[in-house]
Amino acid sequence: MTETTMTGGRLRIEARNLTKRFGDITAVDDLGFTVEPGRITGFLGPNGAGKTTTMRMMIGHITPTSGSVTIGGKRYHELADPSATVGAVFDAASFHPDHSARDHLRVYAAMGGHPDGRVDELLSLMDLTGAARRRTRGFSTGMRQRLNLATALLGDPRVLLLDEPSNGLDPAGTAWLRSFLRHLAGEGRTVLISSHVLGEIQQVADDVVVIRQGRMVAAAPLAELSGTAPAVLVHSPDAEAVARMLVQQPFAGYETRVERIGPEQLRVWGPDPASLADLAAAHRLRIHGLTPEEPDLERLFLDLTGSMR
Structure with a gap:
């Protein structure tokens, strides 16, 4: 990772009274929490708790019914350079099946105004150089996850939103991801991870936000969540x-x-x-x-x- 993007300072995510309704269904109900820079925050909840909806509201994919989410004090659409500020990983299947890994990254680099040289740098970082010319239709789930992470990192962002990033990774890939995320947090970046693999979250997270049926259940440093010393x-x-x-x-x-x-x-x-x-x-x-x-x-x-x- 380059250090140039860190000159803009550390960025905190703040959700305030965040609510989203889809007709009669309340998916997210008055959520309020912060995600601190320089730390990894695990975002936990049962299936259907509202985690992905919340994370998509952070980057403007879904408009809140009420409340707000800010990144460094600004809403996503107010950021001067959104893709160089926030990188997001949601759907490991969101690739054109006839595009190669390199083509996919070049398209997104051009869309974000990022240098073309960043593509090969990330292919190497994600151990995808050997598959750079392969069509993504033949990628395994783990390869898709690595390509998705490469896409999110094109702008060398200071904030990362990762929805189930270890899904499909083998043990070696999972260990690599854990070390890589710790490196990013150590650089002062803000990392939010949603995952059902609680053992992985326990190994990597500094803080935990837990929701249920769209409502806040707990938000605390992991070491304090039990309310007692280890x-x-x-x-x-x-x-x-x-x-x-x-x-x-x-x-x-x-x-x-x-x-x-x-x-x-x-x-x-x-x-x-x-x-x-x-x-x-x-x-x-x-x-x-x-x-x-x-x-x-x-x-x-x-x-x-x-x-x-």
């Missing part, structure tokens, strides 16, 4: 004594909670692993393993949305 899994032959120690001598400033999950295993909320190990050593208690446990996004999602899978 747990530590403790493996110790002295597990019973460790549990008593924590109950009888809680850490200052911590709300310590202990759950027995096996004969020699505990799940502990509150202290960090290093502090817990130091306290156990001071009491001459054996600790054979300490593993930080991140919040279970799937469990949180089901609890927040009332969904069943």
Whole structure:
């Protein structure tokens, strides 16, 4: 990625009282949230929750019934150079079947006023150089996703809106995408991802916005979404004594909670692993393993949305 587009500063997405009705159906109902630059935000909700409708309102594909979405304080149609500001990936099938990958990108580069040299740069970046002359009708779902991402990146945008970007990617492609998105966020770009693959969101997202039936359910940093500190899994032959120690001598400033999950295993909320190990050593208690446990996004999602899978 070039650095020139970053001279315009970081851009925040702000949705305010966003509502969209299709006849008698309210697809999005009074949504309000922000997507911060330099971070990856996961946009989650059950099928039909209104995620894609919301994202399409961000780039003017759908007009809100009321409320607004701004990008850097401006609505999409007010941006001086929209395709160099926002890149969006929605439909992995939106290619002319008789166009080659290179032809497709050249058309969109010309439409956006981007240099033709950007096409080969992105074909290489997306590992599509070998398929550059192939017609898109023969592309796999994963290749279509990479070509779609290349299209979104033609203007080297500071904001990325990605709807199910890992769909169809193999494990290597998914790992590459995760690393690539972290790189983009590290450059100060604003990244919003809608996905049903909760494990992927848990690995890549900094923040999470959760909606259900078009309404806001939660919006918070992922680490805070559970309302508690991450747990530590403790493996110790002295597990019973460790549990008593924590109950009888809680850490200052911590709300310590202990759950027995096996004969020699505990799940502990509150202290960090290093502090817990130091306290156990001071009491001459054996600790054979300490593993930080991140919040279970799937469990949180089901609890927040009332969904069943």
